[in-house]
Amino acid sequence: MGEAVIDTVTVMGLGKVGELVARLLSTSGFEVCGLDAADRSALSLPFATAVVDVRDGDAVAHAMRRADAVVSCLPFHLNTRVAEAAHRAGVHYFDLTEDVATTTRVRELAAAGADTVLAPQCGLAPGLIGIIGASLTRQFADVRSIELKVGALPQNPVGLLGYAFNWSPEGVVNEYLNDCEVVRGGVRKLVPAMTELERVVIGGHVFEAALTSGGLGTMCETYEGVVQRLDYKTLRYPGHFKQMRFFFDELGMRDRRDLAGELLVAAKPPVDSDVVYLHAAVGGRLRDDAPDAPGQPFRKEYVRAYEPREIDGRTWRAISWTTAASAVAVLEMVNGGELPRSGFVAQEQIDFATFLTTRTGALFAGLQTP
Known part of the structure; x- marks a missing residue:
């Protein structure tokens, strides 16, 4: 200090x-x-x-x-x-x-x-999710994979998108359309957004996750050659990314980002009852002084759901x-x-x-x- x-x-x-x-x-x-x-x-x-x-x-x-x-x-x-x-x-x-x-x-x-x-x-994201993911790696002698996921979602989704724009529409559109930096086979690469879709279950709730851009900050540079796999994915309710690919590709919104943001916010405005899901997972071989499974292959996870809370006499969205x-x-x-x-x-x-x-x-x- x-x-x-x-x-x-x-x-x-x-x-x-x-x-x-x-x-x-x-x-x-x-x-x-x-x-x-x-x-x-x-x-x-x-x-x-x-x-x-x-x-x-x-x-x-x-x-x-x-x-x-x-x-x-x-x-x-x-x-x-x-x-x-x-x-x-x-x-x-x-x-x-x-x-x-x-x-x-x-x-x-x-x-x-x-x-x-x-x-x-x-x-x-980038920010807290990277802090948590990097901190998990310090428990490992050898790190094989770092998988980070965040979802800022309505608690009570409606419609096919199952979404509400509680965050910047510009930011969301860019996340969905800009290429994503990842580490694959120990090497940094750029891959298309909204790909590598996977199913994720948190506390009994089923989500889908796909690659989106910007969430890793400088982590790919830091961990290139150190880990085999590193990526950031956004969590959404099932079916969301199918609808977004239709919107951007079949309706031609990929090249009209400003209009895309306006239409999406008008259709899915912010809500008070939101929730932020955070999922960080690191896999590899634990350090020899680890309290559980020392020196053994292991996967460490940090999973949380943050809801609105009162701060300074006012309730703030998650x-x-x-x-x-x-x-x-x-x-x-x-x-x-x-x-x-x-x-x-x-x-x-x-x-x-x-x-x-x-x-x-x-x-x-x-x-x-x-």
């Missing part, structure tokens, strides 16, 4: 997740200012707010000039300019992106030299609180000295047991397998 290095935090974007990020940071004792394109001053929020056009690079740089850290909760295509402004200003940077190009640019900034942290991909809490816990680890305080931080560097000891990470502790 080292002396705290972060006192003031700027949160960019006060939407579904950003407001809760700011609330959690404020509860943890940080001085917080939330920036948004809309005026939030009438909401009586427990932190300061200001109106900023996040497309204006100079305005963004000016807004973060007094901050020690910035957490970007903006749409993925706006994160790059925030990261660049933070790097120039010497401000610690955190975001929730799953966009590969954004993370590539953040890594370039870190490689150019930084006295501060640049930590993208601090949400749910997707909102799991994403926000993951990002804030990572910032708390940097501030507490449990993570490096400069350079690029990959999610697989983060120890899950330590993550759970933070004030905000403790929200995930004690939740049982469904």
Whole structure:
């Protein structure tokens, strides 16, 4: 544990997740200012707010000039300019992106030299699922496979899609259409999204899972040559991916992403009663000091279902609180000295047991397998 290095935090974007990020940071004792394109001053929020056009690079740089850290909760295509402004200003940077190009640019900034942290991909996937998966690998002498799955779903699905867009429609469309990085035979490869469909059962509930892009962050690079198989799949109710392939391919929506997002949200708007399923599995040969089956082939699993919960006097959707809490816990680890305080931080560097000891990470502790 080292002396705290972060006192003031700027949160960019006060939407579904950003407001809760700011609330959690404020509860943890940080001085917080939330920036948004809309005026939030009438909401009586427990932190300061200001109106900023996040497309204006100079305005963004000016807004973060007094901050020690910035957490970007903006749409993925706006994160790059925030990261660049933070790097120039010497401000610690955190975001929730799953966009590969954004993370590539953040890594370039870190490689150019930084006295501060640049930590993208601090949400749910990439983010928490990678932290858990990587932590499971540390119980093994030899790791053969890492299989990670996440599903953010309505608790009471209706219709053939069995889905509700509680998350960014742009993000979901990109996950379904962009190629997916995986490790096969120890080598990194790109494969089409919505392929390698499999059946998954969690707590008696049947799901289907297929490859989607962006959920692994930098893990394929980290584990290339170390594991034979590594992939990330999205969990959905049975039949979902068949309908999505019809929508994108037979109806010609693959090349009309903006329209696809509009149509899908109109058809399947957000719901209050959501659930986030998380399934991480690692297989290989356990370490000789492992408490169960030492030195033997084994498969370790971590499976959870997260539902809406009350935080700061308000009930938050499962997707909102799991994403926000993951990002804030990572910032708390940097501030507490449990993570490096400069350079690029990959999610697989983060120890899950330590993550759970933070004030905000403790929200995930004690939740049982469904």
